[in-house]
Amino acid sequence: MLQPADSQARRAESSWLPRFLRPAPTAPRITDPEQIRHGYAYYRPRILLWTTVGYAAFYFVRKNLSMAMPVMEEQLGIDKTSLGIFLTLHGVL
Numbered sequence: 001m002l003q004p005a006d007s008q009a010r011r012a013e014s015s016w017l018p019r020f021l022r023p024a025p026t027a028p029r030i031t032d033p034e035q036i037r038h039g040y041a042y043y044r045p046r047i048l049l050w051t052t053v054g055y056a057a058f059y060f061v062r063k064n065l066s067m068a069m070p071v072m073e074e075q076l077g078i079d080k081t082s083l084g085i086f087l088t089l090h091g092v093l
Contacts, residue, residue: 065090 015022030036069083 030039065087072078072083073080
């Protein structure tokens with residue numbers, strides 16, 4: 001676990017990084033139970049929503065090439081073997 005002095009040393013070591021990539025300053029600890037409860041109530045639904053949206057976007061983009069294959073065969077004149085090789089290499093990459 002990093003001690004406060006370690007975080008300052010880490011920040012000094014990363015001074016060669018652009019400002020937007022540098023570590024943020026250490027925030028004070030939240031000890032008030034009501035503030036913690038409020039934070040959980042505020043962030044939980046948002047985290048769930050954006051995690052679901054991110055997963056749905058990933059899943060939609062992940063396999064859309066198979067829907068385009070018939071059109072690619074027809075319009076570009078590419079045979080099934082070439083498309084199969086392309087899909088295999090796409091999966092490997």
